[in-house]
Amino acid sequence: MAKLTIDERVLDVDPQLTVIQAAAANGIEIPHFCWHPKLSVAGNCRMCLVEVEKMPKLAIACATQVAEGMVVRTKSDRVIKARNAVMEFLLINHPLDCPICDEAGECKLQDYAYKYSIGYSRFDEDKVHKPKRVELGPRVLLDVERCIMCSRCVRFADEVARQPVLTFTQRGTHVVLTTFPETQLDNRYSMNVVEICPVGALTSRDFRFKSRVWEMSSTDTICAGCSRGCNMNMWVRNNEILRLTPRHNEDVNSYWMCDDGRLKTFPWVNSPRRLSGPLVRKDGQLLETGWDEAIAKAATDLRLFRKGEVAAIGSPFATNEDNYAFQKVMRENLGVKFLDFVEHIVDGDEDDLLIRADKTPNARGARAVGVRPASPSEGLPAILKGISGGSIKALYVLEDNIASDPKIREVLTNLDLLIVHAHERNETTEMADVVFSASTYAEKHGTFVNFQGRVQRIRAAIATLEQDRALDGFAMSRWDKFASQNDKWGKGPRRDARPSWRIVTALGAALGAKAKFQTSEDVFREITERVPEFKGLTFMSVGIRGHMLAARQAAAKPVSVT
Amino acid sequence: MGSNGQIIRKKDLNFWDRLYIPEILKGLVLTFRQMFKPEITVQFPEERFTPPAQFRGRPVLVEENGVERCVACGLCSRVCPALAIEVQASETELAKERFPIKFEINMVRCIFCGFCEEVCPEEAIIMSNEYLLVFNNQQEAVFGKDKLLKSAAEMHDRLEFLRQHR
Numbered sequence: 041m042a043k044l045t046i047d048e049r050v051l052d053v054d055p056q057l058t059v060i061q062a063a064a065a066n067g068i069e070i071p072h073f074c075w076h077p078k079l080s081v082a083g084n085c086r087m088c089l090v091e092v093e094k095m096p097k098l099a100i101a102c103a104t105q106v107a108e109g110m111v112v113r114t115k116s117d118r119v120i121k122a123r124n125a126v127m128e129f130l131l132i133n134h135p136l137d138c139p140i141c142d143e144a145g146e147c148k149l150q151d152y153a154y155k156y157s158i159g160y161s162r163f164d165e166d167k168v169h170k171p172k173r174v175e176l177g178p179r180v181l182l183d184v185e186r187c188i189m190c191s192r193c194v195r196f197a198d199e200v201a202r203q204p205v206l207t208f209t210q211r212g213t214h215v216v217l218t219t220f221p222e223t224q225l226d227n228r229y230s231m232n233v234v235e236i237c238p239v240g241a242l243t244s245r246d247f248r249f250k251s252r253v254w255e256m257s258s259t260d261t262i263c264a265g266c267s268r269g270c271n272m273n274m275w276v277r278n279n280e281i282l283r284l285t286p287r288h289n290e291d292v293n294s295y296w297m298c299d300d301g302r303l304k305t306f307p308w309v310n311s312p313r314r315l316s317g318p319l320v321r322k323d324g325q326l327l328e329t330g331w332d333e334a335i336a337k338a339a340t341d342l343r344l345f346r347k348g349e350v351a352a353i354g355s356p357f358a359t360n361e362d363n364y365a366f367q368k369v370m371r372e373n374l375g376v377k378f379l380d381f382v383e384h385i386v387d388g389d390e391d392d393l394l395i396r397a398d399k400t401p402n403a404r405g406a407r408a409v410g411v412r413p414a415s416p417s418e419g420l421p422a423i424l425k426g427i428s429g430g431s432i433k434a435l436y437v438l439e440d441n442i443a444s445d446p447k448i449r450e451v452l453t454n455l456d457l458l459i460v461h462a463h464e465r466n467e468t469t470e471m472a473d474v475v476f477s478a479s480t481y482a483e484k485h486g487t488f489v490n491f492q493g494r495v496q497r498i499r500a501a502i503a504t505l506e507q508d509r510a511l512d513g514f515a516m517s518r519w520d521k522f523a524s525q526n527d528k529w530g531k532g533p534r535r536d537a538r539p540s541w542r543i544v545t546a547l548g549a550a551l552g553a554k555a556k557f558q559t560s561e562d563v564f565r566e567i568t569e570r571v572p573e574f575k576g577l578t579f580m581s582v583g584i585r586g587h588m589l590a591a592r593q594a595a596a597k598p599v600s601v602t
Numbered sequence: 603m604g605s606n607g608q609i610i611r612k613k614d615l616n617f618w619d620r621l622y623i624p625e626i627l628k629g630l631v632l633t634f635r636q637m638f639k640p641e642i643t644v645q646f647p648e649e650r651f652t653p654p655a656q657f658r659g660r661p662v663l664v665e666e667n668g669v670e671r672c673v674a675c676g677l678c679s680r681v682c683p684a685l686a687i688e689v690q691a692s693e694t695e696l697a698k699e700r701f702p703i704k705f706e707i708n709m710v711r712c713i714f715c716g717f718c719e720e721v722c723p724e725e726a727i728i729m730s731n732e733y734l735l736v737f738n739n740q741q742e743a744v745f746g747k748d749k750l751l752k753s754a755a756e757m758h759d760r761l762e763f764l765r766q767h768r
């Protein structure tokens with residue numbers, strides 16, 4: 041360890057670190073544009089200049105390695121003067137675009153202009169003009185005028201996404217960021233450059249002009265796009281998801297997220313095709329009905345079958361709480377033995393950065409909390425065979441459109457009773473006798489288990505009909521806080537949906553169980569008591585970083601809940 | 603109140619005050635003098651008052667060459683202390699890149715403070731001289747672009763005032 045002094049603070053740090061890393065690790069901010077903890081050091085922005093005792097000139101903190109006894113000053117007059125000069129240079133050709141720039145409000149250049157700049161411009165010549173709407177790729181737009189040539193995006197494309205297509209051409213103030221001829225920035229991680237760009241030069245084509253960043257609320261949650269479970273922020277305005285951005289978690293996704301996760305995991309939550317309220321089939325038609333009637337109907341219909349005639353299919357898209365409550369009611373109250381879920385693995389569609397072949401967020405969790413057959417003779421193939429053969433007559437399916445597979449759809453036509461939890465009308469609901477509208481991952485609290493065995497929390501960001509943003513502790517934007525019932529902007533669409541664990545708990549009660557789960561946390565508490573891998577965990581200890589499952593106990597047997 | 607319940611005057615009136623007559627005469631003289639001054643009373647609502655350029659009437663959006671100046675930056679919406687303004691941006695082929703596909707001011711919320719005008723980087727939202735606002739219901743009070751847009755020519759006086767005093 042080396043003794044390092046920064047602004048009179050004496051620190052004991054790893055001598056392998058650079059000054060900026062040592063400072064960051066100790067909560068000391070050294071302003072910077074081009075340095076990024078996960079990219080190579082470029083040292084071109086000069087914003088991180090600091091004074092190092094016994095060095096004649098100011099040194100850039102990102103490329104200066106810590107040495108024993110080093111004394112660094114980040115706030116001396118010389119440093120401040122140099123910083124002001126750097127800011128002045130950067131702002132010379134930077135357009136006054138903040139009003140039309142999507143980065144405004146979360147822009148490093150804007151923030152530093154307040155914190156580290158003299159506050160006015162001495163430059164009154166004409167600014168250099170450059171192309172403003174360049175399509176760098178299918179998902180990223182470039183405004184060359186706004187670029188400060190930090191090269192973060194270039195290094196990201198080279199080093200992280202490993203698609204080295206970005207480069208600079210020209211020199212001096214005429215530098216232009218561009219793609220090599222015949223190439224475009226279209227790798228599966230391309231949108232990460234939008235976040236790492238310290239200015240608004242690179243913007244998302246999807247989110248373009250949808251909202252100012254300060255108008256949205258942001259909720260810490262987890263991507264449901266694959267079994268990686270990238271940590272992310274969900275940005276909501278007027279009860280509508282507008283964008284998803286990665287949230288740093290070194291153990292899972294670092295600072296990144298894939299483009300599919302960002303773009304494909306939310307439009308269906310906002311979709312006008314979502315179900316609102318349960319449906320019950322009458323005379324061949326699915327009709328809207330109340331929750332109590334639908335639950336009573338499901339309970340009465342299920343009672344008509346003998347134990348061996350009912351099968352249940354859980355969901356790797358649903359939370360551990362949903363799956364746990366589901367298998368508990370199925371096993372305890374209906375005596376179901378045939379219990380499994382359908383995997384959604386796209387063979388070969390994975391890489392060594394983030395993307396996983398398993399396109400569900402919770403397969404490992406579903407299995408861990410008991411959605412798995414006690415013996416292979418009671419698994420999915422047996423269920424499908426039983427339905428075809430007529431020995432299984434009723435099926436209960438949790439949040440999974442299993443009939444989108446034509447083979448399964450064919451099999452399901454043999455059923456006498458099909459009960460489904462779904463988010464929107466789909467192939468499976470079209471065949472169902474009772475449909476419960478289930479909350480999506482954006483509308484409920486709960487946990488997923490990712491492929492590493494890490495338990496991670498999802499949080500509700502979108503309110504359903506029965507939820508209230510203020511009373512239920514949602515993240516709130518200014519609009520949410522101050523909307524009165526006369527304001528149109530407080531009235532985004534809200535669906536009559538409920539989390540699956542609540543629906544099955546109510547069903548259990550109708551079937552004679554003692555209903556006791558009031559919140560998803562209650563369910564989680566019971567999981568931690570009954571499932572050894574979850575032992576000792578709480579919502580609190582899972583927190584925003586997640587928590588690894590305990591090592592599997594010898595011969596984990598299905599959680600027979602009695 | 604004194605301890606015996608009597609009112610104690612802070613400043614007792616003097617002899618002339620107590621006579622009342624001189625004070626009444628003074629008042630009559632003042633009233634009489636006004637009769638020869640030009641009349642400023644406006645017989646509202648039969649007669650209408652046209653306020654000067656510095657008046658802060660309802661905010662309007664300036665239209666120039668057939669399009670609103672507004673770039674939908676949302677700064678007016680952010681600064682508005684009454685949360686009266688809702689802006690939704692969208693993309694345009696014009697050089698300004700973005701425009702408000704929806705711009706609404708809830709005139710029941712607006713307090714005529716003029717902050718929106720002050721913050722606007724484009725001089726796109728300005729205070730007009732309109733003060734007559736009557737609504738029969740809440741929905742009517744929400745002014746969309748149809749009611750907000752005014753041509754720059756029409757708003758000339760206010761724009762000129764802003765040019766000189768800002």
Ligand code: SF4
Pocket residue numbers: 186187188189190191192193194217236237238239241242
């Ligand atoms: S586009 Fe952004 S990230 Fe890339 S060099 Fe320019 S400022 Fe840096």
Ligand code: SF4
Pocket residue numbers: 263264265266267268269270293297298299300301302394395396
């Ligand atoms: S890698 Fe998986 S979890 Fe991460 S953003 Fe992509 S889809 Fe979501």
Ligand code: SF4
Pocket residue numbers: 661678681682683684685686687707711712713714715716717718719
């Ligand atoms: S005048 Fe004031 S209250 Fe009215 S819209 Fe403008 S900022 Fe809001």
Ligand code: SF4
Pocket residue numbers: 139671672673674675676677678679689718721722723724725726727
């Ligand atoms: S501040 Fe001006 S330019 Fe920005 S949204 Fe309001 S009116 Fe439009």
